[in-house]
Amino acid sequence: MRLHLWDDQPVALDTVREVxxxxxxSFAAQWYGMWLxxxxxxxxxxxxxxxxxxxxxxxxxxIEPDRWRTGLAIAAARAVLDQAFDVLGLSRVLGCVDTAxxxxxxxxxxxxxxxxADRADGPTGMGWLQITRERWRSTSS
Ligand SMILES: CC(C)(COP(=O)(O)OP(=O)(O)OC[C@H]1O[C@@H](n2cnc3c(N)ncnc32)[C@H](O)[C@@H]1OP(=O)(O)O)[C@@H](O)C(=O)NCCC(=O)NCCS
Numbered sequence: 507m508r509l510h511l512w513d514d515q516p517v518a519l520d521t522v523r524e525v526x527x528x529x530x531x532s533f534a535a536q537w538y539g540m541w542l543x544x545x546x547x548x549x550x551x552x553x554x555x556x557x558x559x560x561x562x563x564x565x566x567x568x569i570e571p572d573r574w575r576t577g578l579a580i581a582a583a584r585a586v587l588d589q590a591f592d593v594l595g596l597s598r599v600l601g602c603v604d605t606a607x608x609x610x611x612x613x614x615x616x617x618x619x620x621x622x623a624d625r626a627d628g629p630t631g632m633g634w635l636q637i638t639r640e641r642w643r644s645t646s647s
Contacts, residue, residue: 532556537594538638540566543582547571552568552580555590555599564600567613579613584646586616591639605630618645 527537532555539588551569558564565586567579590596601619603610614635622634 509580528556529554535563536640538563538589541582541586543578545578546554550578551582553579553586555586558600562598562600563596564602565590565614567610574609581611583613583617587637587642587646591642596639598636603633603635605633618642 525540528630531539533539536557537554540556542552543550543623549570550573551567553565553567555563555565565583565634567583569579569582587599590599600622601614603614605611611633617637619637619642620641624634
């Protein structure tokens with residue numbers, strides 16, 4: 507679970523608090539952040555948007571392992587991108603994926619996200635991708 511989100515390092519409680527606080531601040535200022543996913547069994551994961559350091563907005567997802575490959579990430583990311591483009595009016599959304607994270611690549615590929623530029627700046631190499639509002643509307647309608 508932590509492998510591609512936290513470089514496989516343990517996550518300190520203070521770090522979790524910082525992430526939650528940043529998401530709350532983002533909801534207050536920009537109307538987006540990380541949404542919790544719940545099903546009949548309870549907490550199922552998170553999916554949402556956060557600002558990048560270069561002024562873009564990035565989609566993120568994390569699903570509880572016992573729900574992997576049930577279509578939850580795709581369903582959640584679709585709802586988040588609808589919110590991003592149809593409600594918030596964003597012009598594009600980025601994704602950033604470790605090259606070895608085949609599951610996440612597949613999720614973004616199915617959403618119609620395409621490579622932004624060749625970059626490899628993480629320990630296992632990362633790829634930046636984007637989807638524009640026009641592409642989202644043409645592929646999701
Ligand atoms: C990436 C992640 C969110 C995918 O969640 P998921 O709910 O299993 O994804 P879905 O069930 O919606 O599957 C979407 C597609 O990805 C494919 N997929 C899922 N896991 C895969 C894997 N390990 N390898 C290859 N493809 C995979 C599915 O088969 C499906 O494609 P298909 O419809 O063509 O068969 C989940 O594996 C996860 O939480 N990983 C840990 C956190 C993480 O890495 N987050 C991303 C950081 S960028």
